[in-house]
Amino acid sequence: MQPQTLFWILLALAVYGYYLGRKRALTVSGGNIRRLHSLPDYYGYYVALWCALPALAILSLWLLLDDKIILQWVLAELPPTYRNLPPDRLSLTVNVIENLLAGERQASTVDPALAEAAEHYRQLKHLGYQALTVLVLAGATAALTWAQRRITPGLRARNRVEAVIRIALIASSVLAILTTIGIVLSVLFEALRFFEMVSPLEFFFGLHWSPQIAIRADQVGASGSFGFIPLLTGTLLITAIAMAVAAPLGLLSAIYLSEFAKRRTRAIVKPLLEVLAGVPTVVYGFFAALVVAPWLRDLGARLGLSISSESALAAGLVMGIMIIPFVSSLTDDALTAVPRSLREGAYGLGATQAETITGVLLPAALPGIVSGLLLAVSRAIGETMIVVMAAGMAAKLTLNPLESVTTITVQIVALLVGDQEFDSPKTLAAFALGLTLFVITLLLNLVALHVIRKYREQYE
Amino acid sequence: MNKTLETVCSGLARRRRREIRFRWYGRIAIFVSLAFLALLITSIVARGYKAFWQTEIAIDVFLDPEELTPPTPEHLARADLAGLIKRSLRQMFPEVHDRRRKRALYRLVSSAAPYQLRDYVLAHPDRIGQTVRLWVLAGADVDLYKKGYIDPEMPASERRLKDYQIAWLRKLESEGRLVLRFNRWFLLNGDSREPEQAGIQVAFRGSLYMMLVTFALSFPLGIAAAIYLEEFAPRNNVWVDLIEININNLAAVPSIVFGLLGLAVFIGWFGLPRSTPLVGGLTLTLMTLPTVIIASRAALKAVPPSIRYAALGIGASRVQTVFHHVLPLAMPGMLTGAIIGMARALGETAPLLMIGMVAFIVDPPQSLLDPATALPVQIYLWADSPERGFVERTSAAIIVLLLFLGIMNLAAILLRKRLERRW
Numbered sequence: 001m002q003p004q005t006l007f008w009i010l011l012a013l014a015v016y017g018y019y020l021g022r023k024r025a026l027t028v029s030g031g032n033i034r035r036l037h038s039l040p041d042y043y044g045y046y047v048a049l050w051c052a053l054p055a056l057a058i059l060s061l062w063l064l065l066d067d068k069i070i071l072q073w074v075l076a077e078l079p080p081t082y083r084n085l086p087p088d089r090l091s092l093t094v095n096v097i098e099n100l101l102a103g104e105r106q107a108s109t110v111d112p113a114l115a116e117a118a119e120h121y122r123q124l125k126h127l128g129y130q131a132l133t134v135l136v137l138a139g140a141t142a143a144l145t146w147a148q149r150r151i152t153p154g155l156r157a158r159n160r161v162e163a164v165i166r167i168a169l170i171a172s173s174v175l176a177i178l179t180t181i182g183i184v185l186s187v188l189f190e191a192l193r194f195f196e197m198v199s200p201l202e203f204f205f206g207l208h209w210s211p212q213i214a215i216r217a218d219q220v221g222a223s224g225s226f227g228f229i230p231l232l233t234g235t236l237l238i239t240a241i242a243m244a245v246a247a248p249l250g251l252l253s254a255i256y257l258s259e260f261a262k263r264r265t266r267a268i269v270k271p272l273l274e275v276l277a278g279v280p281t282v283v284y285g286f287f288a289a290l291v292v293a294p295w296l297r298d299l300g301a302r303l304g305l306s307i308s309s310e311s312a313l314a315a316g317l318v319m320g321i322m323i324i325p326f327v328s329s330l331t332d333d334a335l336t337a338v339p340r341s342l343r344e345g346a347y348g349l350g351a352t353q354a355e356t357i358t359g360v361l362l363p364a365a366l367p368g369i370v371s372g373l374l375l376a377v378s379r380a381i382g383e384t385m386i387v388v389m390a391a392g393m394a395a396k397l398t399l400n401p402l403e404s405v406t407t408i409t410v411q412i413v414a415l416l417v418g419d420q421e422f423d424s425p426k427t428l429a430a431f432a433l434g435l436t437l438f439v440i441t442l443l444l445n446l447v448a449l450h451v452i453r454k455y456r457e458q459y460e
Numbered sequence: 461m462n463k464t465l466e467t468v469c470s471g472l473a474r475r476r477r478r479e480i481r482f483r484w485y486g487r488i489a490i491f492v493s494l495a496f497l498a499l500l501i502t503s504i505v506a507r508g509y510k511a512f513w514q515t516e517i518a519i520d521v522f523l524d525p526e527e528l529t530p531p532t533p534e535h536l537a538r539a540d541l542a543g544l545i546k547r548s549l550r551q552m553f554p555e556v557h558d559r560r561r562k563r564a565l566y567r568l569v570s571s572a573a574p575y576q577l578r579d580y581v582l583a584h585p586d587r588i589g590q591t592v593r594l595w596v597l598a599g600a601d602v603d604l605y606k607k608g609y610i611d612p613e614m615p616a617s618e619r620r621l622k623d624y625q626i627a628w629l630r631k632l633e634s635e636g637r638l639v640l641r642f643n644r645w646f647l648l649n650g651d652s653r654e655p656e657q658a659g660i661q662v663a664f665r666g667s668l669y670m671m672l673v674t675f676a677l678s679f680p681l682g683i684a685a686a687i688y689l690e691e692f693a694p695r696n697n698v699w700v701d702l703i704e705i706n707i708n709n710l711a712a713v714p715s716i717v718f719g720l721l722g723l724a725v726f727i728g729w730f731g732l733p734r735s736t737p738l739v740g741g742l743t744l745t746l747m748t749l750p751t752v753i754i755a756s757r758a759a760l761k762a763v764p765p766s767i768r769y770a771a772l773g774i775g776a777s778r779v780q781t782v783f784h785h786v787l788p789l790a791m792p793g794m795l796t797g798a799i800i801g802m803a804r805a806l807g808e809t810a811p812l813l814m815i816g817m818v819a820f821i822v823d824p825p826q827s828l829l830d831p832a833t834a835l836p837v838q839i840y841l842w843a844d845s846p847e848r849g850f851v852e853r854t855s856a857a858i859i860v861l862l863l864f865l866g867i868m869n870l871a872a873i874l875l876r877k878r879l880e881r882r883w
C-alpha cells in the first residue's frame with residue numbers, strides 16, 4: 001500500500017477511535033457522566049491519540065530511512081567491481097540505479113548487474129511497503145483496543161491529552177532553535193570544507209576575488225582568488241549609499257509625521273510609506289536596472305562623468321528607498337515612547353516645537369533610533385535581489401560609487417545558481433560567504449538589541 | 461529683566477524661521493519618499509499595461525484536405541501545418557518573391573500559429589476543404605510595432621522592422637486584419653523563449669502551491685509556538701529566553717541565508733527534489749515562522765487577563781482556558797499577522813534562487829513535487845532576457861504580483877478592522 005493511502009486510513013482509524021473512546025466512556029459512566037473524571041470528549045481524544053501518534057511515528061521514521069537502508073543492501077550485493085569503487089564513482093553508480101528506477105533510462109542500456117540491482121531495489125521497496133502496512137495498521141489497531149480497554153471512570157483522560165498538547169506546543173517553539181542550529185550547522189560544515197581548501201587568512205584578507213573552477217581534480221582551487229575584501233567593500237559601499245538616502249528621509253518623515261502632521265495626514269501618509277516596504281525586492285531590482293541606472297548614466301554623460309550602467313549608486317539609491325519605511329517606523333516607535341511630560345516640560349520653558357524635538361525628544365529617543373538604524377544597515381547588507389539585478393558581477397576594490405561593484409549576496413547567488421558540485425571550492429565558497437553574512441547580520445542585530453537595552457531610559 | 465526680554469525678542473524671528481524650516485524638511489522628506497513610490501508604480505504600470513493586450517493577425521487559411529485528413533491529434537502532429545500558414549501568407553502578399561523577404565513575411569506570425577491552426581481543425585473538423593479566416597498570434601516584432609514601440613519615422617537601419625515590413629503591416633491594418641485583443645495567453649501559458657507566447661501560468665501555480673504549503677505549516681506551528689511562549693512558558697527560564705532571542709534574531713536574518721539552509725537541509729540531507737513547490741514552501745515556512753510567531757504573541761497579549769481569570773475561576777484547566785476562550789479572541793490578530801507574513805513570502809525571491817527554482821518550465825506543475833517557478837522568480841528571469849518584448853511581460857508580471865500583494869494586505873487590514881475588539 002502506498003504511504004499516502006496508509007496515512008488517510010490511519011486518520012480514519014483515529015476518528016473511529018475517538019467515537020469508540022467516547023462511547024466507551026459513556027458506557028462505563030453508567031449514564032451519569034458526572035462519575036467520569038473528564039468530559040467524555042477527552043476519552044475520545046485519548047483513544048484517538050494512542051491510535052494515531054505511535055503509528056505515525058513509525059510511518060515517518062520508515063519513510064525517512066527506507067531509501068537509505070535499502071540502497072545500502074542493494075549496494076552490498078553488487079559485484080565486487082562496483083563495491084570497491086571510490087566514493088565518487090560509487091555515487092555515479094547510484095545515480096544510474098536511480099535513473100533506472102525513475103524510468104529515465106532503459107534497462108537494456110546499462111550493465112545487467114545494475115539493472116538487476118534496480119529490480120532488486122524495487123522489490124525490496126515493495127516488500128517494505130507491505131511490511132509497513134501490516135506493522136502500522138496492526139500497531140494502530142492494537143493501541144486503539146488497548147487504550148479503549150483502559151477507560152475507567154477514574155482515568156485522568158483530560159490530563160493525559162493536555163500533556164500531549166503541551167508537548168506539541170513546546171516542540172513548535174523549539175523549532176525556532178532548531179532552525180538557527182540548522183542554519184549554523186549547514187552553513188558551517190560547508191564553510192569548514194571550503195576553509196580546508198582555501199586558507200581562512202586568504203579568504204578574509206585577500207584583495208582579489210575571481211572564483212575559478214578547478215579543472216583537474218588534484219588542482220588546488222585556483223588559490224589566491226578567493227579574497228573577500230572586495231566583496232566586503234562593495235557591500236559596505238552600497239549599504240553606505242543606501243543609508244545616506246534612507247536615514248535622513250526616514251528620520252525627517254518620521255519626525256514630521258509623529259510631531260507636526262495632523263491626524264488625517266498621518267492616517268493617509270503612514271500607510272503609503274509602508275507600501276514602500278511591502279513592494280517585493282525583485283520589483284525594486286527591476287526598477288533600478290531599467291529606470292534608475294539608465295537615467296543616472298545619461299545624467300552622468302550630460303555632466304561629463306562616466307557612470308557605469310551597473311553603478312553602486314543606482315543600486316544603493318534604490319535600496320535606500322526600500323529602507324525608508326523601515327527607518328521611519330522604528331524612529332516613530334522610539335519617538336512615541338518618549339513620555340508627554342518631557343515634551344510639555346520643554347514647551348513650558350518656552351522652547352519651540354523644533355527646539356523641543358532637537359533638544360529633548362531626539363536625545364531621549366536616540367537609543368531607539370540608533371538601534372533602528374543598525375537594523376536597517378543589517379537589512380541592507382543582507383538584501384539580495386536589488387544588487388543581483390542592478391549591481392555588477394566584477395569584484396573591484398574601489399570606493400567610487402560611480403563604478404560597478406559586487407556584493408556578498410550577489411556572489412552567493414552567482415556561485416549557487418546553475419550547476420552545483422558540492423566538492424568544488426567554487427560552490428563551497430558560497431557557504432563561506434553565507435556564514436560571513438550570517439555572522440555580520442547577527443552581530444549587528446545583537447548590538448542593536450544591546451544598545452536599546454543598555455541606553456534606554458525607563459520613564460515610569 | 462528687561463535685558464532678558466530683549467534677548468528673547470531679538471531671537472524670536474530667527475527661532476521662528478528655524479521652526480518653519482524644520483517643518484519643511486519633514487514635508488520635503490515625505491514628498492521625496494512618496495514621489496519615489498509614485499515613480500516606481502507609474503514606470504512599471506506604464507511599461508506593463510500593454511502586455512495584457514496582444515496583437516493578432518487574421519489570415520485566410522485553406523484547410524487542405526490532403527494535409528489535414530484524418531483530423532486526429534496524432535495525424536496533425538505530423539502534418540505540415542506551418543506550410544499551410546506560409547501558403548496563405550504568400551497568397552495575401554503575392555508580390556513577395558525574394559527569399560529573404562519571404563522569410564520576413566513568415567515571421568509576421570508567431571511560431572505558435574501552427575498550434576492554433578491545429579486546435580482550430582480539431583475543434584471544427586467539418587470545415588476541412590474550406591478557406592477560413594483564422595486569428596493567429598502575431599510575431600514579437602509585429603506586436604511591438606502595433607503597440608507603438610517601433611517608430612516608423614526612425615532611419616530604417618535603427619529599427620527592427622524594414623520599410624517593406626512596415627508597408628505590409630500598414631496594409632494589414634487598413635484591411636482590419638491586425639488588431640489588439642485581450643491577451644489570454646499571458647495568463648494561460650507557461651514560460652517561453654518567444655515573448656508573445658510567454659505566460660505566467662507556471663509561475664502562478666508554483667506560487668500558489670508554495671503559499672499553500674507555507675500557510676498550512678507556518679500558521680499552526682506559529683500559533684502553537686506563540687501560545688506556549690505567551691501562556692505556558694515559565695518566566696525567567698534560560699531556555700525560554702533562548703527561544704525568544706532566537707525568534708527575534710531569525711526575523712532579522714537575511715532571506716538568502718534561509719535559502720542556503722533550504723539547500724543544505726531539504727535538498728542535501730532529506731534528498732527532496734530541487735525546483736519543487738514543496739521545498740520552496742518549506743524554506744519559506746522557516747522564513748515566515750518568526751513573523752507569524754511575533755504577530756501571534758502580540759495578538760495573545762492583547763487579550764485582557766480578566767478573560768483568563770474568569771475561565772480559570774469557573775474551573776477550566778489552563779489548556780481549556782487558552783483553547784476555548786483566549787485563542788478565539790486572538791484569532792483575528794493572528795490571522796492578520798499570518799496574512800502579512802504570507803504576503804512577504806509571496807514576494808520573496810532570493811531563497812528560491814538558492815533551491816533551484818530558476819528553471820525554464822513550460823508545463824504547469826500538477827503536484828507539489830513537479831518542478832515549477834514562482835511569480836517573483838519569473839520576473840527575475842524575464843528581467844534578464846535580452847528580447848525587447850520581455851520588458852513589457854516583466855512589468856505585467858510585476859503588476860499581477862503587486863495586485864495579489866495588495867489584495868492580501870487589504871484583506872489583512874479589513875480583517876483587523878472588522879474583527880479586532882478593543883478592550
